[in-house]
Amino acid sequence: MPPGHPARTQDGRPWPGHRYFGRGPARWGRWHHGEPLRRAREDRLVGGVAAGLAARIGRDVTTVRIILVVAAVLSGGFVAAAYVVAWMLIPMEGAQGNIAGKAMTDRRGLALAAGYGSLLIIVRILISVLSIGWLSSFLWPIALVGAGLILIWRNADEDEQAMVQGLVRPFLGLTTRSRRAGLILRLTVAVILLAGGVAALQSAHENIALLQPLAGVALLISAIVVLLGPWWLRIARDLVVERQARVRAEERADIAARVHDSVLQTLALIQRRADQPQQVIALARAQERELRSWLFDGRPPGSIDGQAMTLAGGIRLIQQEVEAQHGVAVEAVTVGDCALDDDLAALLAAAREATVNAVKWSGATVVSLFAEVEPGEVSVFVRDRGKGFDPAAVPSDRKGLAESVRARMARRGGLASVRSAPGEGTEVSLTMPRAATTRSQA
Amino acid sequence: MTRPRVFIVDDHGLFRSGVRSELGDDVAVVGEADDVVPAIDRIAATLPDVVLLDVHLPGGGGQAVVTATKRSHPEVRFLALSASDAPEDVIAVIRAGARGYVTKTISGTELVDAVHRVAAGDAVFSPRLAGFVLDAFATEAPPGQQRPSLDPELDQLTMREREVLRLIARGYTYKEIARELFISIKTVETHVSSVLRKLQLSTRHQLARWATERRLA
Numbered sequence: 001m002p003p004g005h006p007a008r009t010q011d012g013r014p015w016p017g018h019r020y021f022g023r024g025p026a027r028w029g030r031w032h033h034g035e036p037l038r039r040a041r042e043d044r045l046v047g048g049v050a051a052g053l054a055a056r057i058g059r060d061v062t063t064v065r066i067i068l069v070v071a072a073v074l075s076g077g078f079v080a081a082a083y084v085v086a087w088m089l090i091p092m093e094g095a096q097g098n099i100a101g102k103a104m105t106d107r108r109g110l111a112l113a114a115g116y117g118s119l120l121i122i123v124r125i126l127i128s129v130l131s132i133g134w135l136s137s138f139l140w141p142i143a144l145v146g147a148g149l150i151l152i153w154r155n156a157d158e159d160e161q162a163m164v165q166g167l168v169r170p171f172l173g174l175t176t177r178s179r180r181a182g183l184i185l186r187l188t189v190a191v192i193l194l195a196g197g198v199a200a201l202q203s204a205h206e207n208i209a210l211l212q213p214l215a216g217v218a219l220l221i222s223a224i225v226v227l228l229g230p231w232w233l234r235i236a237r238d239l240v241v242e243r244q245a246r247v248r249a250e251e252r253a254d255i256a257a258r259v260h261d262s263v264l265q266t267l268a269l270i271q272r273r274a275d276q277p278q279q280v281i282a283l284a285r286a287q288e289r290e291l292r293s294w295l296f297d298g299r300p301p302g303s304i305d306g307q308a309m310t311l312a313g314g315i316r317l318i319q320q321e322v323e324a325q326h327g328v329a330v331e332a333v334t335v336g337d338c339a340l341d342d343d344l345a346a347l348l349a350a351a352r353e354a355t356v357n358a359v360k361w362s363g364a365t366v367v368s369l370f371a372e373v374e375p376g377e378v379s380v381f382v383r384d385r386g387k388g389f390d391p392a393a394v395p396s397d398r399k400g401l402a403e404s405v406r407a408r409m410a411r412r413g414g415l416a417s418v419r420s421a422p423g424e425g426t427e428v429s430l431t432m433p434r435a436a437t438t439r440s441q442a
Numbered sequence: 443m444t445r446p447r448v449f450i451v452d453d454h455g456l457f458r459s460g461v462r463s464e465l466g467d468d469v470a471v472v473g474e475a476d477d478v479v480p481a482i483d484r485i486a487a488t489l490p491d492v493v494l495l496d497v498h499l500p501g502g503g504g505q506a507v508v509t510a511t512k513r514s515h516p517e518v519r520f521l522a523l524s525a526s527d528a529p530e531d532v533i534a535v536i537r538a539g540a541r542g543y544v545t546k547t548i549s550g551t552e553l554v555d556a557v558h559r560v561a562a563g564d565a566v567f568s569p570r571l572a573g574f575v576l577d578a579f580a581t582e583a584p585p586g587q588q589r590p591s592l593d594p595e596l597d598q599l600t601m602r603e604r605e606v607l608r609l610i611a612r613g614y615t616y617k618e619i620a621r622e623l624f625i626s627i628k629t630v631e632t633h634v635s636s637v638l639r640k641l642q643l644s645t646r647h648q649l650a651r652w653a654t655e656r657r658l659a
Contacts, residue, residue, distance in 0.1 A: 333573035368613025
């Protein structure tokens with residue numbers, strides 16, 4: 001998942017997490033219906049802890065990363081050590097058990113880690129002899145991080161081992177002959193800069209010049225950049241390339257899914273109904289319209305979901321459904337558009353019923369469906385040139401038009417009228433006043 | 443009624459022969475073309491009454507044919523035929539000078555009717571085009587992009603024109619509209635032609651934008 005996108009669960013729902021964030025530690029255990037915290041497998045820079053945390057609390061992963069790095073610097077490295085511990089303790093997404101569990105049985109690894117730790121203690125003694133006190137405060141975190149990384153390297157999955165290897169890659173460069181010269185040069189420059197920087201910092205309190213510590217810091221930073229810069233650049237480039245590839249793959253999968261849901265399904269239906277030309281035509285028409293609105297208007301097929309639905313979208317949906325189900329062409333025209341509220345949803349339901357009625361009973365091959373959104377009201381007209389009927393002669397027990405259309409409209413303060421005569425076709429007019437809420441979008 | 447001489451421009455051979463057979467004996471098909479350049483040449487050679495013009499052609503939009511022919515032979519009338527529902531396509535061809543627009547799903551008898559109407563110098567609006575026009579003349583341009591109206595008469599529809607368009611959009615024929623509004627069919631045709639003129643000449647933002655998007659300012 002690229003940074004900047006809201007975190008999502010695996011099935012694509014956005015995490016509701018941020019609502020819980022900040023209500024105190026008592027809530028920690030209850031996040032997201034007890035789903036445990038997991039390290040992210042896909043979107044990770046190091047161990048996937050930040051991405052997992054971000055997904056968990058519903059925050060942007062970049063924000064979490066920046067906070068972690070700042071905290072690591074401000075805490076003198078202890079947050080970095082905590083990160084490594086978390087890396088070992090939190091299982092990866094979809095994995096059974098954590099790294100710490102495996103590390104406990106890895107005797108050689110434990111010995112290595114202990115050896116590394118004791119080496120650092122010697123360094124610490126050396127440092128206190130040289131009285132570079134500020135460095136020793138970083139030592140415990142460095143010891144923890146180092147020992148943790150050793151254990152992780154030895155006990156993680158293969159892909160995680162590759163990740164750790166990537167982290168220490170600049171130092172592994174010494175083992176390949178081709179890179180050695182360049183690396184040694186960079187190392188030399190870095191050491192000189194580093195020494196200069198440390199010396200400048202050391203002599204800072206003896207001089208009055210305020211610029212000197214600044215120069216020292218600048219030298220230190222340039223040492224780091226010289227040593228690690230090329231590697232950072234490569235990592236950044238790799239990340240960008242990888243992200244692009246992932247986006248492309250996602251798009252392809254999305255298109256494949258859409259084509260399957262719509263086009264392939266329709267083709268299958270057409271094969272099965274090859275003996276019913278009317279239905280085949282209707283299916284092809286509906287599919288063509290759907291594909292067109294997806295390709296050219298960017299409207300995903302069949303995805304008129306509650307909140308995004310507008311009146312025009314609803315009319316289009318009625319058209320598609322009726323054409324697909326009844327094999328009669330519906331000529332739909334809309335003028336203007338607005339968001340749906342309950343009143344307008346009722347209007348659409350009545351319009352649908354009237355359209356289905358026309359398709360079923362009129363015998364016409366085309367039904368016209370016209371909707372117009374005006375500032376004060378929305379009107380829908382359903383017209384056919386079919387056989388028509390005498391409205392006065394409809395028996396009172398025939399529910400369709402009376403109940404579904406007229407009563408539905410009346411309940412919401414709308415009007416429905418029917419004009420028909422035998423042989424003249426039928427027109428149903430529906431009018432619904434607009435509530436103040438949808439008027440602002442006219 | 444005299445048989446109008448019709449020329450068909452469409453890049454699909456199957457569609458051309460389909461239209462030919464649907465038009466039947468009510469019209470005389472005098473020629474066919476499958477792209478912009480041959481269409482311009484052969485229309486100039488045959489001088490038909492009505493050109494049935496596909497909006498989308500491989501060598502450019504259908505409006506290129508209209509523009510080129512109108513320059514030398516303004517008496518040739520165009521009826522746009524399209525599978526596309528996109529307003530900018532339709533508006534572009536209309537503004538280039540087509541007398542009407544129908545979708546390719548139109549029935550044979552309706553198509554013959556439309557050809558006769560265009561041959562007689564009237565305008566033909568499909569329900570969908572009527573909807574577009576109502577939309578384009580109803581919605582105001584967003585603030586800041588509003589141009590001063592050069593000709594208010596051209597930039598607005600009258601109440602009567604609106605009523606006529608609404609009925610077209612509802613699926614009424616000209617005859618039914620005349621009966622509904624208690625006017626003559628001739629008056630309905632006058633209203634529709636007047637709307638067509640406004641559609642071609644108005645500087646309304648919506649229309650201008652659709653036209654510029656198809657490089658037809």
